Amino acid sequence: MNHTMKNILRSTALILGVLLTLPFLGQAQAKKTPSSVATPKSTTSNTTGHSIQITLKPYQNTKIYLGTNYGNSRVLADSTLLNEKSEGVFESKNKLTPGIYFVVSPKYAILFDFLVDDAQHFKIIADTLHLTDVAITGSKENDVFKEYSKSMNTIGGQLNELENKFKAATTKADSTSITDQYNVKKKELVEKRQGIIKNQPKSMTAFFLNVMQRPDAPAIPVVNGKADSLYPFYYMKNHFWDEVVFNDDRLVRTPFFEQKLDEYFKNYVSREPDSIIEEVQYMLTVAKTGKEIFPFLLFKFTNKYISPEFMGQDKVFLHIYQNFFAKGDTVLLNEASRRSITDRAYSMMANQLGLAAPALVLNDVQDKKISLYDMKAPYTFIAFWDPTCSHCKVEIPRLDSFYKAIWKNYQINVLSVNINYKELPAWKTFIKEHHLEGWTNAYQTEADLNKEIKEGRPTTIRQLYDVFKTPTFYLLDSAKRIIAKNLSIEQFNDFIVNTAKKVNK
Numbered sequence: 494m495n496h497t498m499k500n501i502l503r504s505t506a507l508i509l510g511v512l513l514t515l516p517f518l519g520q521a522q523a524k525k526t527p528s529s530v531a532t533p534k535s536t537t538s539n540t541t542g543h544s545i546q547i548t549l550k551p552y553q554n555t556k557i558y559l560g561t562n563y564g565n566s567r568v569l570a571d572s573t574l575l576n577e578k579s580e581g582v583f584e585s586k587n588k589l590t591p592g593i594y595f596v597v598s599p600k601y602a603i604l605f606d607f608l609v610d611d612a613q614h615f616k617i618i619a620d621t622l623h624l625t626d627v628a629i630t631g632s633k634e635n636d637v638f639k640e641y642s643k644s645m646n647t648i649g650g651q652l653n654e655l656e657n658k659f660k661a662a663t664t665k666a667d668s669t670s671i672t673d674q675y676n677v678k679k680k681e682l683v684e685k686r687q688g689i690i691k692n693q694p695k696s697m698t699a700f701f702l703n704v705m706q707r708p709d710a711p712a713i714p715v716v717n718g719k720a721d722s723l724y725p726f727y728y729m730k731n732h733f734w735d736e737v738v739f740n741d742d743r744l745v746r747t748p749f750f751e752q753k754l755d756e757y758f759k760n761y762v763s764r765e766p767d768s769i770i771e772e773v774q775y776m777l778t779v780a781k782t783g784k785e786i787f788p789f790l791l792f793k794f795t796n797k798y799i800s801p802e803f804m805g806q807d808k809v810f811l812h813i814y815q816n817f818f819a820k821g822d823t824v825l826l827n828e829a830s831r832r833s834i835t836d837r838a839y840s841m842m843a844n845q846l847g848l849a850a851p852a853l854v855l856n857d858v859q860d861k862k863i864s865l866y867d868m869k870a871p872y873t874f875i876a877f878w879d880p881t882c883s884h885c886k887v888e889i890p891r892l893d894s895f896y897k898a899i900w901k902n903y904q905i906n907v908l909s910v911n912i913n914y915k916e917l918p919a920w921k922t923f924i925k926e927h928h929l930e931g932w933t934n935a936y937q938t939e940a941d942l943n944k945e946i947k948e949g950r951p952t953t954i955r956q957l958y959d960v961f962k963t964p965t966f967y968l969l970d971s972a973k974r975i976i977a978k979n980l981s982i983e984q985f986n987d988f989i990v991n992t993a994k995k996v997n998k
Contacts (some may be wrong), residue, residue, distance in 0.1 A: 542586040543571075543613035549596065549604075550579045550620040558597035559583045561590075564751035564789060567603075570594065588613055590785055591697065592746020606642075608697050609746075610634045637696045641689050648682045697743070703736035705749050730761040739776045739790070740783040751793070766808035769798075773809060777817060788825050791817060799837055804980060805846045814838040840959045850875070850973045851957040855910065855935035858921060863935055870906035871971050872989070877954075878964040879913045880920040885964050888982065890927050892964075895986050901931065903993050911936035912960060 549557060552575050559571040570589060573581035589609050596604045596619070605624050607617065615631035625646070629635040655675045662668045686706075690699045710725040734757075737744070744750040762772050773794050780787040791813070798809035814834065823831045843851050853865040853875075865873070876892060878885040889909070896907055909932050911920045917936070924934055937954055945953055958965065968977040968985060977988050 541588070543584065543589050543609070545583040545609075545613065546580070546616040547573065547575075547583065547596070548578070548580050548616075548618045549575060550622075552599065552621070553577050553579055555599045557581065557599060558601070559594055560597045560603065561592060561594045561609075561746050562748045563745060564793070565748070569597065590742050590746055592743045593701070593748065594746070608632070608634045608638045610697055634697045637689070637693050637698045641685070641698050644685050645682070648678055648685065651678050652682070700741075700743065701747060701749075704744065704747060704753065706735075707753075708732040708735065726761075733757055733761060739779040740781070740786060742783050742785040745785045745789045754793075764803050764806070766806050766812075769806065769809045770812045773813065774816065777813075791822065791825070795834070799834075804977065807841050808845055811838060811841055811845070840956050840961065843957045844959050844967070844975060844978065846975055846978070848975055850967065850969050850975055851954075853908075853910070853935075853954065854941075856938050856941075857933065857935050858924065860938075863933065865908065866973060868906055868908065868933065869971075870904055872903065872905045873908060873969040873973065874900070874905050874985070875908045875910060875958075875967040875969065876964055877910045877912050877958060877960045877966075880911060880916045880923050881913060882963045886923070888964050889923075889929070891982055892966075893927065893929055893932075895982055896931070899986060900989060903989060905989065907932040909934045910954075912955065912963065914939045914942070 545559070547557070554575065554577055556572055556574050558569050559573075560567055561570045562568075571583040571585065573583050575581040588611075591610045592608075593606055594609050595606045596617070598604055598621075604621060605619065605627050607627070607629060610632070612632065612634075615629060615635070617627065617629050619627040627639075629639065652675065655671055655678065659668060659671045659675070662671055686702050689696070690702055693699050708729055711728050712725075713720050713722055714724050715721070758769070758772070762768055776790055777787065777794070780790050795810060795813055795818075798806050798813065801807055801809070815838075818826075818834055818838070823834070826834065850865065855863055855865075857863050865875075874896075876889065878889055880886075892907075896905070900907075909924075909929065911917075911934070913920070914936055920934075920936065923929075942953065954960065958967065966978065966980065966982075966985060967975055968988065970976050976992070977985060980988065
């Protein structure tokens with residue numbers, strides 16, 4: 494049931510950056526620094542925390558920043574005030590998470606990248622007029638990184654030059670010649686990368702190159718005279734994460750890990766919830782021992798599947814809640830986020846695809862009691878709405894148009910539920926003015942709602958059916974099992990028509 498959903502519950506979507514106190518680059522000020530001018534200290538003054546001396550000309554008596562990545566986001570990790578000699582120190586008693594970092598100008602422009610490993614006491618000398626000549630002393634990792642970057646910049650420039658020549662080529666012979674030269678240079682680039690991985694396998698540069706790599710798709714093999722067209726796909730999937738271990742915190746401090754993660758789930762993981770759950774469970778289990786990578790992945794997957802792109806994938810969020818948050822990982826959350834996550838999980842538990850719909854006993858327009866399970870029909874469409882909701886006033890008549898033109902022919906019973914008992918006159922007027930005939934129009938009385946609350950029932954209609962936006966729609970089969978939810982009316986129509994065709998076949 495891979496039907497695209499609209500993004501729902503945006504107002505209640507969690508912003509789970511609760512572990513970071515680092516401001517987003519260009520959106521907030523860096524942490525406070527003393528007003529006095531910084532005096533550079535010896536890189537051997539202590540062995541704990543980080544102490545990165547920097548000379549950055551021509552800046553004087555101004556603040557610069559140390560930035561890094563948090564997945565696809567860029568954040569500030571430290572700041573320093575340069576003195577009249579353009580000298581300063583990024584320093585703290587706490588160590589930085591190893592990874593790729595960059596120096597940021599007073600106007601929040603990224604100037605150059607460098608690596609931070611476990612040895613976080615080194616010196617940087619740079620001039621903004623000659624940023625290709627940045628000198629870093631006391632860091633072997635940056636020696637490797639600089640050598641690699643220099644060769645990549647050279648080859649990259651040559652490739653760009655060949656691309657421009659190709660665009661300007663006027664004959665086929667010239668194009669062919671340039672293409673051959675381009676392929677030679679591209680091969681050289683690949684060989685340089687592989688050389689670092691082979692000759693400096695334990696370096697951070699090799700680590701990051703391994704993270705960036707994608708496997709090359711093999712040729713389609715022929716088995717017993719038949720081509721196995723799926724083999725390249727499964728080969729790519731099975732080797733996509735070679736040399737990557739998901740508990741390494743350095744993954745968070747790169748600009749390409751999260752992109753690769755998104756690519757993997759988009760291209761190599763089925764949209765079916767159970768397939769996603771298998772991948773998510775594996776990654777989170779391995780990442781559990783990581784200080785930063787575990788909460789990063791936990792919150793990424795939570796945010797993605799608490800309001801998923803495709804119908805039914807909220808099952809992934811429930812799995813995450815039951816197997817991680819409910820087992821103690823809520824300590825990673827502040828109180829507001831903990832409450833929001835728990836409330837959302839309990840609101841989804843009773844209305845998953847394939848489950849029997851929660852019982853509904855309501856009053857109709859004449860205040861006679863009706864029950865959902867007494868309604869016999871091949872399909873039941875439930876619409877929860879509010880007569881004061883402007884969006885409902887547009888969508889409910891559209892729903893009626895689909896019902897009268899198409900759905901009625903498929904013997905679909907529409908149960909229209911007013912969730913606002915305070916607006917009964919407006920509700921009845923709307924039904925009459927828009928000729929909502931052939932439906933079952935109903936509502937829950939204030940007395941019934943208060944009775945549920947008084948009896949201490951853990952759930953109400955809103956929670957049982959996750960009605961936190963209006964309108965909210967569900968489609969049930971003849972046994973009142975939920976077979977579709979949270980689609981647009983057009984998507985419901987496609988689902989109904991396609992389902993009916995399958996049944997007829």
